[in-house]
Structure formats: C-alpha cells, structure tokens
Amino acid sequence: MSGLQIISFIIIISFVLLQTQSADVFSAVLPHTVTALTDSCVLIPCTFNISKFEEKLQNTTQIYGIWLKKRHDYMKDKSSVVFNSRQNIIQGFRHIEMIGNLTERNCSTVFYNIMMNHSDPYYFRLEMEPNVFRATFNTNANNASDSSKTVRINVTDSPQPPELISSPDVSKYVKEGTAVNLICSAEAPCPKQPPTLSWTNIPKSANIITQLQEKPDKTHSVNSSMTFNASYMDHKMNISCTVTYPRNISNNTTVNSTVMLRVSFPPKETHIIIKPSALVTVGTYVTFTCKSKASPSNNMTYTWYKRGQKTPLAQEKMMSFIVTHNNAGWYFCTALNKHGNQSSEEIQLLITGNIYQKTFNIQKFTLKVMLFVVYDVISE
Template identity: 35%
Template sequence: MPQRIKALSDSCVLIPCTFTIEERYEKYMVEPARGIWMTFRDIVFDSNRRYNDNTLKAELLGNVTNKNCTTIINHLKTSDTKRYFFRAEPPYFSFPQSVMLEVVVKRFHCSLDSPDRPVISPSSAVKEGAPTSLACTAPAPCPREPPALVWSDTLNGSVEIEQVEQQDGTKAVSSVLTFTASHLHHNKDITCTAQYPVGSETKSAEEVSTLHVLYPPKNTSVLINPSGEIHEGDHVTLSCSSNANPAVSRYTWFKVKGDNITEKSVEQNLTFTDINPSDSGLYYCEARNEHGAENSTAVQLNVACCM
C-alpha cells in the first residue's frame, strides 16, 4: 500500500492494499476472514463489527481471503491523521508496513486544506505545427468524488478526461489537452486547476506551465538608418530584424539588380561607411535558424549624387 496518502476533511479516501503470506500459511486462508486496521495502540476498524461501531468509518472493499485489503474511509476528520497498520485474521498476522494518512482541514478561514497541486507534463519545448499534448494529472483520493480538471485556455484544441491508476495503486484523474503548437503560444502561461467537491464547497489547487515553442523566423523586416534622403558620402546602415526561437543564427543580405541577385553580407547589419550612387538598388535580408528561414520584403535604397 502507499506509504503516504493526503486527503481532504469531510471527504473520503481509498487505500489500495494487498498482501502476501508464506506458503505454509496458505491453508489457513479460509472464510470467514476478517480485516483489521490498527494504529500503534488501538484497533480502529474491524470488518466483523457494524459500520457505526468502528472508530474509523470505513468499508473493507477487498476480500481478505484473496489477500486484498483495499479499504475506503468515509467522513474523514482531522483526528484520522495517523499511521495505520493492517492485520489479517486468519492468518492472524499484523503486517509491519504502514500507511500515513494525512487529513488536512480549514482553520480560521485560511485554506489549510488545499489538495496537492496537479502535475502538468511534459514541459519540454515543442516545434511549431506539430500536434502537441499536455497532460494534467491530479490525485483522486476519494474515487466517489474525483476532482474536475479545468484548463485556463484550450488553445483551440481538444480535451479528454480519464481516470488512471498511479504506481502506488492510488487513483488519479488526467486531462489531456491536444493542440497544434503555434509561435503565438511561445512563453504563454497555461493553468490547470483541480477542483475538489467537498460537501457544498469546492477546494482547488492549480499548477502553471509555460509553453516553449520552437519556430522559424517570423516578421522579418528591414530598417534603413537614416530614414530620410540619402546623399553620396553618407554613413548608412540597413538593419535586419526577425522573431525566431531559437534566435536567428544567420543573417544574409542580398542586392537585386534586374534578374541578378548578389549576396552582399552575412551580418545582421549591412553598413555603408561612404555610400555612393552605385550602391542604389533593391535590398532584402534572409533570417535563418535551425527550423527554417524567411526573407524580408525588398526595400529600395536611393543615393542622391552630390551637386
């Protein structure tokens, strides 16, 4: 059984539990067999007692003869926060393994009974245009009242909900959000909120994940400085800018003259320290990273000849 389970006051909790015994004791595993839950000192549940006669308001769901001691505890109170041990009769054996049950409660109008935060996975970077899935998983200690999982933004995608069993046998709810990654999603925070119904109240816990999208250059453009009329001998700089993730790794400048295109530079800025009329023409830049490239719109550079 799990070493630790956290549950909400006034709710319930499922303790998944199985056991094994030595082969020589198998002959004693016959009906009627009873299950007992104990603390260090006291018996708090006996499956042979009536429900209301037990200190722990629980139901033994498993069959002890089949070595299944799965139990659900109802109407949890803070006083139920204890370490519990299981005993099977027969074979009249108290197992040394235990489960620590933590029941959290609200006091003084402060929310001290917040459930564990859900987990969002994966958090790795994704490539633009690729189908992408985010899974939000929250524990469901009380299977009768599982949490509702709500995304702050579905990103024009679809959501599927399923109940899952975790490695320690406890239950959880998973919400899988599937969408197509876009550069507009990069660095966007998305929140998954687990809402637990407890009586007439709802207790919530949330987790935030920041999306990381890899994409080729976007919005590539050219800026001419100075922007006004250019004269022979002026100092002129053409700057190329682009939005990309990862950042642009290579800029290339081209000059267009008729049907000829000439590569001029592989720097982000194309600089003329002493410009002359022969430098006039159409210029554009190419921005490139590992995911692709984009060309800017060509701009006309006109150099006026000195009088």
C-alpha cells in the same frame, strides 16, 4: 528410547502436522500509504485471500469487516476499533463506508470527512460467523505476526502540485512540427469527489483527453494528456496544468504546475524596417533593419540584396548610408540560422531629390521672372 516414548513422539508429530495442514493461510493486498486531504474523503483499496475461502463461505451465515486504528490486536484492545460492520460502529469518523463485497474478497473502504488526527496506521479484520474464520490482516503474507506493514493514512491540508511531464522534453527545445505529448497527473484520494484538471495557454493544434485512472496499487489518479504539434508561435509559452480539489467544509484547493515550451525553428516573418521612411530625399541618412523571428536567434546572419545586383550589399542586421540618386530601387534581406533561412519581401526606396537643389531651382525661376518683368518695363 522405549516403545511408549516412540509412540508419544509419533503422536506429537502427527498432531503438529495436522495443525499445520489445518492452519489458515491468509493475506491482504493494501497500499502501504494513502494520502488524504482534510475535509475530503479517502478510499483504501483492499482485497484479501484466505485458504479454502469458498468452502468457508458455505459454512458462513454472516461475514463482517472491521477496521482498527494504531493497534492490530483486536482481542486485547477493542478501543482501537473505528469501524465494525457487525455492531454498526463508527468511531472517530463522521462516516465510514465499506464499498467492497466481502463475499468477493473485496474489503475496499471509504473514510469520509478526513481530519488531521486521522493520520495513523490502519488494520483490516475479517470475521466469518459462526466461528468459521477470524483474523486481522496485514500486507506481509510471509509473516502474519508482522504488523508493521499495513496501510497508513497520511493527512495533509495542502495537496501536492500535479506531476507534469512531456515527451519529448520541451524544456530542452523541440523542433518545429514535432509531435509533443504533455501529461498532467494528480492524485485522486477520493474517487467519489475527484479533482478537476484544466490547462492554460493551450496550443491551437492541441487535443486533450482527461480521465480517472486506477493505479497498480488500486489507488486512483486523474490524468490529462495534451498532444499537439510544436509551432514557432508557441515558443516560450508557459503551459500550466491546474488541479482543483473539492472540499466539504473549507474552500476548494487549487495547485498547478507549469512548463515553458521551447521550440527551435528557422527564420519566420522576415521583413524590413526603413528609417526615417522609404520616401527620402538625396542627402538623407537612412537605416535599413532586417527583422525576423527565429530560434535559436543568437549567431544569426543577415544578408542584404538590391534588385539587379548579384553581389550582396552587406552582411549585418542593420545597413545605413547617405542617400544618392543611385540608391533608388528595390531591396530585400535574408535571415539565416542553423535550421534554415527566409527572405523578406522587396521594399522600394524612392528618391525625391535634394532639398537644397530644389530651393536653388526655385530661386533661379524667380530671378528669371524678375528679369522678364524688368525687360518689359524697359521695353515700354
């Protein structure tokens, strides 16, 4: 290799190195996808980084933000521009507002009055004049030519139902007295018009906190947390979280999610029902029923007792017999499941006597009266 060739090679290498060192390194942080609701707005959270940005700002007199739809090659196809803060262009939308401060690396933008035809990929472009920096961003910092990874707006007419989760899982039974936390979460694509959340069938001990939250990708959601202590009175209660999305033109849209609360608990409200009544005559067929609320209620056992007797009378939910004078007294029952037991209050069975015996006694009394009358007549 001649000396001239060596010098040329060194010059080329030096030029490449200089070009590499002076090349701008830039990237943008955008969510890959945002879901928007028709007749509403959508926020695209956006931040960017540029090498030596503060130094470039010192040489910048004006800074502009541009949004492109479908195509990212601004120099070849400017028909893709939907927003240009430099030329005050808004194309294809009723209104677009860049709420971020570009001098603070914030390019967050709100697109208003979303329609179905707005579903597309969008690219952000920054221009710092006079000719300090001009580039179109994407989310792939390792490959600036890769335009496949940028924000995409997906538009829908119907929002997804809210996500409803519980801790612990109330659909698999929670023990009475357990602290339960229900969290209802709904997407808030338009934080300026956030959805409202409401609950139905709220337990008496419930405490509810609802707030708008920012997610890791800078999009937003509305979260409502309801905490309460599980009560047997809430067993099999359907608790619903309802979300209402405001819309500019059409009616507000409401969606909901529901979970059934299942509570396990020992017998409650145990009591006795007597048929036909607790006041009966000898010879009446009477039925005692032990009633109780419990969960689980299958495989429950019932035991009957009479005051003054240590031995149980029966071990079944219903106890029946024909009344005699010996059946008078006080009775109670005990209900039992795997979580515990409860006894009913005592109830008194009163016996008024045999109706046939009463009739016979009346007849005897009438006969005696008649005999006395006859005796008096004869005596006279």
